[in-house]
Amino acid sequence: MHVHHLLEKNSIANTFISQLRDINLQTDRMRFRRNIERLGEIMGYELSKNFNFSEKEVQTPLGQAKIQLPQEELVICSILRAGLPLHTGLLNYFDAADNSFISAYRHHPNNDEEFEILVEYLASPSLEGKTLILADPMLATGRSFVNVLKALEKMGTPKVIHLVSVIGATEGIEYLETVFPENSHLWIATIDEKLNERGYIVPGLGDAGDLCFGSKMQH
Ligand SMILES: O=P(O)(O)OC[C@H]1O[C@H](OP(=O)(O)OP(=O)(O)O)[C@H](O)[C@@H]1O
Ligand SMILES: O=c1cc[nH]c(=O)[nH]1
Ligand SMILES: [Mg+2]
Numbered sequence: 001m002h003v004h005h006l007l008e009k010n011s012i013a014n015t016f017i018s019q020l021r022d023i024n025l026q027t028d029r030m031r032f033r034r035n036i037e038r039l040g041e042i043m044g045y046e047l048s049k050n051f052n053f054s055e056k057e058v059q060t061p062l063g064q065a066k067i068q069l070p071q072e073e074l075v076i077c078s079i080l081r082a083g084l085p086l087h088t089g090l091l092n093y094f095d096a097a098d099n100s101f102i103s104a105y106r107h108h109p110n111n112d113e114e115f116e117i118l119v120e121y122l123a124s125p126s127l128e129g130k131t132l133i134l135a136d137p138m139l140a141t142g143r144s145f146v147n148v149l150k151a152l153e154k155m156g157t158p159k160v161i162h163l164v165s166v167i168g169a170t171e172g173i174e175y176l177e178t179v180f181p182e183n184s185h186l187w188i189a190t191i192d193e194k195l196n197e198r199g200y201i202v203p204g205l206g207d208a209g210d211l212c213f214g215s216k217m218q219h
Pocket of ligand 2: 082138140199200201202204205206207208209
């Protein structure tokens with residue numbers, strides 16, 4: 001897996017990450033969602049540099065212009081809930097992409113610390129030979145991405161997978177490297193060192209799904 005770390009180079013993306021993390025700003029839900037969306041746009045732009053391109057001609061009012069255009073058959077798959085604003089950001093640039101939606105959530109049957117990841121909902125076109133973009137803003141243990149990969153197997157084998165995430169923990173990234181095909185790419189805005197005993201990224205930003213959409217009842 002090739003890891004592309006966006007904040008390795010300073011840019012305006014730092015401002016968006018800072019606002020996502022800031023306890024005094026992240027309560028503004030619209031700004032929180034929009035910052036994730038903006039990072040989806042930036043990472044979509046960055047990952048598009050890896051596409052295959054072929055030359056086309058465009059008729060202008062004054063003549064013909066040659067231009068290299070992307071050849072990829074794209075499917076954007078986001079992991080519900082928190083993947084939704086990232087999905088919107090990617091779709092803002094890849095407007096003709098096909099789309100998949102899959103759910104994955106942490107279920108705590110016994111106590112706060114132990115959890116299983118439940119995948120219950122999947123709506124997807126065939127992924128056979130496609131360029132698959134898997135989007136989820138938080139990469140903590142990596143178990144959601146891995147369970148989703150398994151659930152998607154029945155939809156066909158993608159040509160290449162681009163994982164897009166905002167904050168990743170080192171441990172989760174190392175786990176993904178053992179499971180995802182070698183030619184996969186991870187586009188991650190920033191990387192944190194630690195997970196706490198509840199599997200939350202530290203310093204992270206808290207619960208991205210709740211910050212986007214409000215808290216949910218355990219059931
Ligand atoms: O790498 P992992 O350890 O699997 O953790 C990351 C996952 O946890 C969160 O989802 P959550 O279960 O909170 O669902 P939500 O999006 O509905 O809030 C987050 O949005 C990721 O999907
Ligand atoms: O830190 C974390 C870990 C999982 N899910 C989140 O939203 N945040
Ligand atoms: Mg959550």
